[in-house]
Amino acid sequence: MSPNGSLEARYPGTAGPTGMLRRDAWWVEPLLTVLGLGGFVVYATWAGFQNAFYFVDPYLSPFYSPCLSSNCEHVSLPLIGRWWNLSPAFLVLWIPGGFRLTCYYYRKAYYRSFWWAPPACAVPDVRTGYSGETAFPLILQNIHRYFFYLATGVLVFLWWDALEAFRFPDGFGMGVGTLVLLVNAVLLSLYSVSCHSCRHLCGGRLDVLSKAPTRYKAWSLISKLNEHHMFYAWISLFGVAFADVYVRLVAMGVIRDIRFF
Amino acid sequence: MAASEYTMRIWRGDASGGAFCDYRVSVEPGMVVLDAIHRVQATQANDLAVRWNCKAGKCGSCSAEVNGRPRLTCMTRMELFPPGETITVTPMRTFPLIRDLVTDVSFNFGTAKQVPPFQPKPKEPDGTYRMQQEDIDRVQEFHKCIECFLCQNVCHVIRDHPEHKKHFAGPRMFVRYAALEMHPLDTDNRLELLKEKMGLELCNITKCCTEVCPESIHITDNAIIPLKERVVDAYYDPLARVFRKLTGTR
Known part of the structure; x- marks a missing residue:
């Protein structure tokens, strides 16, 4: 499989072989990424448009949290009035969406899988021209830290939702849904905290770490988490989708939430 | 363990152009790709150009592309490849070729x-x-x-x-x-x-x-x-x- 047949012109002066020589299954990783990321984007968009079955007391789907408009089934913070006729998911989904879109790990994933720049190491780029992240729109990747700030705010609400999931109409309790929302909040926290921008802001930007012992400890801890950022990125992606599916199926009456107590 | 036979498909040429040449070599357990290249050089192609120095993964001289993947040839064990396989060795693609596996870095x-x-x-x-x-x-x-x-x-x-x-x-x-x-x-x-x-x-x-x-x-x-x-x-x-x-x- 050669993504580019006109390689001769691409290596002027090198005089070595020009064809794509990798014989292993380099295409498996980009293919899995396309299926995983593409599947998530399609599902999240569909779920956002539904504007229904996102709340079943006491569970609120993470795709709709925080619920900011008054037309919400379960308002978290009534910032937007009843004039908002669209799905309340669209008021908030752009924040985690932007956070993941500008994330250093996901950039690698989609530049390879969707852009094919490059599809895999030592596999030629599809496009002949390349400007990296120097020009619009990719220069906007530099606002990743601002999405990190906003996503941290959303995360606070998701933790609040997880705690609220213990408060059933008949009093304190715990169901499978409580566990699902709790695990979702934990996974999203691990993903957010292990972020490269967070690592930089907490201490990475300092040259003399010994003079800021608290920031050094934070940086050291985040650096350890950061080594697994890709894992947290994927598992939190599946976790948040699963949480929405679970709440949706319970709200639709397809499955019954099991109460532990 | 007995020796295994491999075909080493090595790029031969210089700045004016070149082509792949196949060499059958016998490989003993423990050998690395650079050993196999040296065996080709010693027995079949005395004029084969290859840059190397420490053979311990510390000098960074023997960089090349093995089956299309950039690697140190001295740190790439032949056991990675099934016996009988054809192994392609090419110079680093990004830099101008001087001769065979040697590039101008x-x-x-x-x-x-x-x-x-x-x-x-x-x-x-x-x-x-x-x-x-x-x-x-x-x-x-x-x-x-x-x-x-x-x-x-x-x-x-x-x-x-x-x-x-x-x-x-x-x-x-x-x-x-x-x-x-x-x-x-x-x-x-x-x-x-x-x-x-x-x-x-x-x-x-x-x-x-x-x-x-x-x-x-x-x-x-x-x-x-x-x-x-x-x-x-x-x-x-x-x-x-x-x-x-x-x-x-x-």
Whole structure:
């Protein structure tokens, strides 16, 4: 499989072989990424448009949290009035969406899988021209830290939702849904905290770490988490989708939430 | 264990062109690709050009591409490949070919010359420099680099788009910039140079440099991304700018 047949012109002066020589299954990783990321984007968009079955007391789907408009089934913070006729998911989904879109790990994933720049190491780029992240729109990747700030705010609400999931109409309790929302909040926290921008802001930007012992400890801890950022990125992606599916199926009456107590 | 037979498909040629030549070699257990190349050189092609030195993965001389993947040939064991397989060995693609498996890597020496040198702050009153281990830990990782230039070779910014060679330092040099920028005693600021002339923003962090590094340096996570974040601090983050003004920090 050669993504580019006109390689001769691409290596002027090198005089070595020009064809794509990798014989292993380099295409498996980009293919899995396309299926995983593409599947998530399609599902999240569909779920956002539904504007229904996102709340079943006491569970609120993470795709709709925080619920900011008054037309919400379960308002978290009534910032937007009843004039908002669209799905309340669209008021908030752009924040985690932007956070993941500008994330250093996901950039690698989609530049390879969707852009094919490059599809895999030592596999030629599809496009002949390349400007990296120097020009619009990719220069906007530099606002990743601002999405990190906003996503941290959303995360606070998701933790609040997880705690609220213990408060059933008949009093304190715990169901499978409580566990699902709790695990979702934990996974999203691990993903957010292990972020490269967070690592930089907490201490990475300092040259003399010994003079800021608290920031050094934070940086050291985040650096350890950061080594697994890709894992947290994927598992939190599946976790948040699963949480929405679970709440949706319970709200639709397809499955019954099991109460532990 | 008995010896196994392999076909070594090696690129033979120079700047004017070349072709693949196949050589059947017998390989004993424990041999690496460089051993097999040397056996070809000793028994069938005395004029085969191959650069090597330490044969221990520390000099960075024997970089080449084995079955299309950039590798140190001295650290690539023949057991990786099933007996009887044809193994393709080619020179590094990003650099001009001198002959057979030997390339001209002087591009890297040119970019190295452009790195502004270490500029230490004034010495302490007792005439010494002091720094703590936690200040230097992350920089020490960068000093493991053996300059094999596999990261420069695999980087698609110059591998697939050679027009960027004029203004792209490459992953190896970004490691060097990071070592200087993060050094607790250094006083120079190279961020403008990195942004405007060394092509830091051309890197789209696809991590191939990290994948091929024989010293397992986390080039992207520990050098390039922190440098990108420092560039964001300086050029793309108005809040950080206000914070720096208020606190009087750099």
